[in-house]
Amino acid sequence: MPASPSGALLDELRAQSPLVHSITNSVVPNFTANVLLAIGAAPAMVDIVGEAGLFARVAGGLLVNVGTPTPEQREAAEEAVESALDAGTPWVLDPVAVGALPIRTELAKRLAEKQPYAIRGNASEVLALAGEGAGGKGVDSADTTEAAGPVAVELARRLGTVVAVSGPEDFITDGQRILRVANGDAMLTRVTGGGCALGSLVAGFAAVRGEVPPIEAVAAAHIVYGIAAERAATGAAGPGTFAARLIDALYEVSSADVAASERLREEAVAA
């Protein structure tokens, strides 16, 4: 496989500084916004009914993360997604902890049908969204990426979207192709919002996708984030200093670094 477009997309993101509209859970908005600012995007959290729809229309990309879905956020998310579809704004779904929790599960399943640009979650979340799996333990995955792979391919085909399953090696598929990203560091699982912030980065890369196929734009976000995590982990004493260093690394990482460090491989899809 030739060099991926990841570095070029990173440069494009910094040049354009796209407005990334985030409707996300109450645990991670600060970290998410700092990740977006560090990479060079312009974050805005607009989750108010009567504003979210207007904003999704002008944003470069939209993230809907259902981690703490208050009634106001649920209504705002629906409003935002309708506007995004109407305006052609790519939008990303993060189905946090779907499965046993009924409010978010119903919401995420309904939204998943509305042509998301991508869906990003862990194995348990992707399985639950597809109506399968053992179910996660809260926000953690009780299932493996391997178990979720075939289901992710089928889900991507059915919904006509990209499905990204985060794990030790990320599994990304559009139903026709499979990309695996090995960049990253286990310390990401010790920082709250480690996955949620990646979802916002996917929306940022979607905003500057140009002619790049969606699966490659989604992989680019994973690669850049993973490389930043690797750099942050070197010399971090624990998850506290790692989190601060991750923001620093996202700010500093260059397209040359990305080209040098990306660990991406393509895999054949089973017939």
Place this chain on the structure above:
Amino acid sequence: MPASPSGALLDELRAQSPLVHSITNSVVPNFTANVLLAIGAAPAMVDIVGEAGLFARVAGGLLVNVGTPTPEQREAAEEAVESALDAGTPWVLDPVAVGALPIRTELAKRLAEKQPYAIRGNASEVLALAGEGAGGKGVDSADTTEAAGPVAVELARRLGTVVAVSGPEDFITDGQRILRVANGDAMLTRVTGGGCALGSLVAGFAAVRGEVPPIEAVAAAHIVYGIAAERAATGAAGPGTFAARLIDALYEVSSADVAASERLREEAVAA
């Protein structure tokens, strides 16, 4: 007093990685989740009506912190506590800023009657919960641990719970015994959520309590947190780097460190 079970409970917490369900205020969910992840627990904030009750049933421990009690959170908290009682999930009450503020005070007083495993607050909050005291200045304490001690003992007896009063030296009682924990660092009072995150740690230790008496499990959370704070303060330039280092220290602290550094004493209860 022989060595406390603090180190053993820390090892147990890391082995089990209990699911800690947190319904907490809007200032601290990120810090709280990072504290829980660092120590080895699995945090989840589920504060949505229709989900909170289901989740409290499967969680290892539940924290209810009333710091910014929206109507949605108030209803979710009641739902979660009822489920916790029904399922035997230990739950912890943090009565943030009760006293002059009527919505949270009414809520905290009603919840306090529902068999919490422990109540953790500062002196003013404990006094106010018991219907006494000068009242705090917002989230800070205007009263001393000494003043709150006898009231805490009486409150613990009446409610059949453990009451932990945070201060320069923590005062912990189940109405029959008093334990004092001297571990900690004043820098904790300069980091927002320094006390709130401790409340979540109490819920985490409660989740793995086994046969350990509740007062000792509550003390263990205070000891581990206090020792981590001491380690974090060494070399911190101020509260910003201290907060990151505290997360690192919680990640690194071992049961041997706990045994070596714990400053715990038992005190006779006045007749």
Place this chain on the structure above:
Amino acid sequence: MPASPSGALLDELRAQSPLVHSITNSVVPNFTANVLLAIGAAPAMVDIVGEAGLFARVAGGLLVNVGTPTPEQREAAEEAVESALDAGTPWVLDPVAVGALPIRTELAKRLAEKQPYAIRGNASEVLALAGEGAGGKGVDSADTTEAAGPVAVELARRLGTVVAVSGPEDFITDGQRILRVANGDAMLTRVTGGGCALGSLVAGFAAVRGEVPPIEAVAAAHIVYGIAAERAATGAAGPGTFAARLIDALYEVSSADVAASERLREEAVAA
């Protein structure tokens, strides 16, 4: 211009530790509270209907930031402002992203008429609040401080308040005078809440204003915050470590540092 009262106000703030009541957006409460704690104030976020009004009465200063204005927060903000006016508590308005977003714009315009002690925003926000300007891109400014200056002067005159326009050089006016503060660092624009936290600091300085003219108390907050940012930027590897170092710097900065480093100038107001 003689030495400003900035250093003296900083000392006064640390001596009094005023209670700063913050009703702010869901992205920044943690960072805001940590900024206030670091400088020596006592933060409290009370944004619940039925509590906000009572609290604004006893607080030293109040911040209303309309960044994520839920229905509950909108009602709480109105309640708090009415109480603040009645009790003489100085209150500060931060009109985050007003302009294209109708809910917050209507709220901010109505509140702006209620005698705020100060209004702090970026150029686009100030222009939008005055009914002019190109409109911002979310929370970023699409207009320059220069463009906003004359509008800010007119707005300050009409409302009888201080208007502070944040930018590479801050522009602060009470309609009669103009002060410009050159302290600060561009890294502040890469940390979410960099401006929002400054708004809370303005409320903190307002709380200890004494006989100092409002425009000078507002400038003092900008000077102290800007000097801390300069100190934090030295040696920071990126926005992650910068944010932690900013908290450290606010904790450490002395009135002597302020006197030595303040970059303040007064400018004539055009007739």
